[in-house]
Amino acid sequence: MSDTILFVALPYLALFVCVFGSIYRIRTQPFSYSSLSSQFLESKGLMWGSLPWHIGITVILLAHVVAFLVPGLWQSLMSNQTVLMAVESIGLGLSFLCLLGLIVLAVRRLTSSKVQAVTSTMDLVVIFLLLLQVGLGAAIAVHCRWGSSWCSGTTTPYLWSILLLQPDTTHIHDLPLLVKAHIVSAWLFLLVIPFSRLLHMFAVPLEYLVRPPQNVVWNNPRRFEAQAQPFVKEEARRHFLNAGLGIAFGGFLLSMGTFRNIFSFFFGPRLSRKEEAELMELRLGRLESTVSQRKLELERQAANCILVAPLAELNSVTGKYFIDYKMQPAIAFKGKDGLPLFISAKCTHLGCTVSNKVDDQGKILCPCHVSYFDIETGQPNADAPAKEPLPHLGWVIMDERGKVLASRNAKGETTGAITALTEANARVYIAKSQEESA
Ligand code: HEM
Ligand code: FES
Structure with missing residues (x-):
């Protein structure tokens, strides 16, 4: 029961709130989701905190994403002992780098009066969640060694089962408490994204790479039309980029069969007779194994x-x-x-x-x-x-x-x-x- 709440209901709630909440905020409050830089208020602590934190967490999350998106490739890489050792050591080192950066950032927020003045309760919640998440990650790397290898048979299939709308918590049922806590705190982390400055993660200013240098527009009616021209182009380019990214992401979801699963989730399976028979057989097999497990449990309750x-x-x-x-x-x-x-x-x-x-x-x-x-x-x-x-x-x-x-x-x-x-x-x-x- 608790597994269903923490590892099925919570993830879907978190994903729903994260996706739709973020879209809603970006659309309705377009100027509210920057990282709200405090560099001009205090810069020394920021450098010693922000730099290690961002370097560490970017590489670690990239590794999480690769292990999840291409599990076959990741597993074959990790079957090489030297690669496994290298990944584990780098992961552990980076997790300490992140922790160090986070601690500096937390101390800065709590001790600098200027930074405190622009710190909200949500900022403190975010720092706490990040400390928890990264602390648990580092503890996993120390106490449950070779996570880069065992994730392929446990957390990766669990995450895929969530994404493909066929949640299966059996993959993570026997994992140690540390790993389960890391997963739950990741879902909580997703849940707060739309309500916090973390939303700036999705506002990477990619268009800066292609936009023309900034123009100063003089308030002169004769010049106005000519000056506005590059901005119209820039706007069109931005829409083109957004549409391209949207189509690529849609194509990715389509290739994984996500849309098919969403469709069959809401409108019931459209299966051929053969597929239906196979599905029934699969369900029957599962029921039989549940029945035999229940029989064993009953036998153990009744017999001394x-x-x-x-x-x-x-x-x-x-x-x-x-x-x-x-x-x-x-x-x-x-x-x-x-x-x-x-x-x-x-x-x-x-x-x-x-x-x-x-x-x-x-x-x-x-x-x-x-x-x-x-x-x-x-x-x-x-x-x-x-x-x-x-x-x-x-x-x-x-x-x-x-x-x-x-x-x-x-x-x-x-x-x-x-x-x-x-x-x-x-x-x-x-x-x-x-x-x-x-
Ligand atoms: C449901 C999502 C997540 C799952 C299933 C997951 C799973 C894991 C696993 C299996 C490890 C151990 C890797 C190893 O020992 O080499 C790990 C480590 C770690 N995770 Fe996560 N994680 C998730 C989300 C996150 C998030 C959102 C963050 C940060 C914001 C994070 C930060 C870390 C850190 C810092 C480490 C330690 C570094 C390392 O050893 O690679 N994780 N995670
Ligand atoms: S050695 Fe890892 S589960 Fe047994």
Whole structure:
């Protein structure tokens, strides 16, 4: 529910307000959306703040846009380890540059009395949001390393799903809180653009590149007509440029199928019989997977223990996947002591499912960003992106009549024992009581 509000409703509200609010303000208050320069009031602090901020944020946002618009190219670039390292280091460096610039700008706004006089509450809100956004970005770069790589399978498909009007939050569901907060604060940032001086971002004076040098027009009726001529031309050129940009943007949206999606969103799908059947099949598949998930949840609510496997079926090389009481993936192995060894299969880095194959050093691999976990201790290798160990889970062994033969809790405390005689009929379960106390 909260995912739907924060990652579906909020983005659409933010995009709607940003696009239509900005157009409305540009049309109705054409002289209100400049950056309202305060350079003549105070210039030293401005230089040390504005320059690092604009250099840093322009490059970072450009990288965001490229990663989003051409995900295939970005992914293939990031699959080269040297490029990935370079992009990560430059990103981190630039985020600190931005933070530094922003802090200087914030201090300047709060301490210079001249600048304070022209500072509105909205300016302070904007500075706060930017500090939050960039601070969270820098924290992601430090704590959730290789974001330039994992964004291709998480945030990029999520953003595309929003743009193509088929919102899908499953891509970001398991991301750490830091990344989710960064995304929410980006939508809030979009939301305030039309009400703040941030609107100047869309007022890049491109026509300055092509306009003729400025003319001073004398108030002389005879000269007036001749002097006005270049301005008429300039106006026409500006309209031409705007129309060109509008057509290019429209063409871009058209090529992505956005208009088709908007049309089918409002007027229902116009599908052939074959397409309709395929869509039904897809929906049926999704429903089936939801049903089987709900069944698992119900089973876990109703039963105090759930069968994982007969003990004889477990081994130390290939684990058996199962779903624990918290509906998270886990793997069952046989440990060195001949007893079951249950370990969580949810990577402690960003939540990918860890492989169930043990290598010759007793480790299992999370393929997403290459973390190896020791199955006996749960610990990741020293330079892995994952920092926390995979937790072990408790288990209970019962015979076919339901008599408990042995058990182990999540802390690793074992009771009972298995003999060669009892092993043949022993079955391994997870127990609700153990997981609730863990
Ligand atoms: C929904 C929109 C956004 C998404 C999905 C997003 C996603 C990300 C991701 C995945 C990273 C980590 C990159 C890495 O570790 O290399 C990141 C970093 C960062 N983001 Fe965003 N971001 C969004 C919007 C923004 C906005 C609007 C700003 C600034 C106004 C911003 C500023 C930053 C900064 C400063 C960094 C750290 C620099 C870096 O490591 O590249 N982000 N963002
Ligand atoms: S999710 Fe990144 S290493 Fe597992």
